[in-house]
Amino acid sequence: MIRESARAKISRRRWLLACLTTPLFQARAAAGLTVTSDGDNLHVVAPQLHFLTGKPLSRLHDGATVSFFSQITLLEPNQITEFRRAQERLTVSYDVWDEKFRLKVGTGGRLVSGLSAAETEALCLDNLAISALGLAPDRSFYLRLELRTLSPRELSAVVGDSGISMTRLIEAFSRKPRPDEDSWGPLLAGPLRLMDLTRTTGRRTRNG
Numbered sequence: 001m002i003r004e005s006a007r008a009k010i011s012r013r014r015w016l017l018a019c020l021t022t023p024l025f026q027a028r029a030a031a032g033l034t035v036t037s038d039g040d041n042l043h044v045v046a047p048q049l050h051f052l053t054g055k056p057l058s059r060l061h062d063g064a065t066v067s068f069f070s071q072i073t074l075l076e077p078n079q080i081t082e083f084r085r086a087q088e089r090l091t092v093s094y095d096v097w098d099e100k101f102r103l104k105v106g107t108g109g110r111l112v113s114g115l116s117a118a119e120t121e122a123l124c125l126d127n128l129a130i131s132a133l134g135l136a137p138d139r140s141f142y143l144r145l146e147l148r149t150l151s152p153r154e155l156s157a158v159v160g161d162s163g164i165s166m167t168r169l170i171e172a173f174s175r176k177p178r179p180d181e182d183s184w185g186p187l188l189a190g191p192l193r194l195m196d197l198t199r200t201t202g203r204r205t206r207n208g
Contacts, residue, residue, distance in 0.1 A: 060094040142190030148183035
């Protein structure tokens with residue numbers, strides 16, 4: 001009886017510890033992603049997200065151009081049902097003489113040169129947004145951010161002469177990264193409500 005009582009106390013103690021630590025772990029997981037609004041669009045801030053590292057950085061230093069693809073998804077409170085998503089292509093290159101990065105957003109965006117690694121990452125994220133039109137101010141939702149590179153074969157299938165195939169890009173994000181692909185995230189923020197978000201001004205607009 002004494003052993004059973006001791007086991008019961010230990011079990012209750014573990015259960016209480018689990019209850020106390022679970023919200024802490026969830027808070028830490030969400031701490032890396034902040035969401036703001038300019039009224040029409042939702043924007044992401046993720047200062048702890050660093051993707052100019054590892055294999056992509058080595059390829060850039062070797063003179064290659066690297067395309068990063070982002071996907072922002074708005075989710076229902078169950079964190080499963082999707083009701084909106086937006087993708088973007090971020091093309092990064094590196095000037096080996098000046099030791100500076102260049103960034104082009106989308107297919108027709110302007111090229112920004114003379115950037116440090118930190119400036120490039122910040123500018124990439126600053127150009128990611130998803131439309132908030134039709135989202136009720138008091139509606140609860142989650143926002144998920146994903147970033148990845150694609151294998152040469154997949155890249156040629158996603159990006160063609162007519163532009164980006166959104167269907168193929170969505171398919172790419174729906175599967176696990178291949179060995180020759182890199183991914184970051186998903187980062188999840190929520191539950192959120194439009195009425196509670198920090199409002200920003202002077203941000204770019206998005207038609208997605």
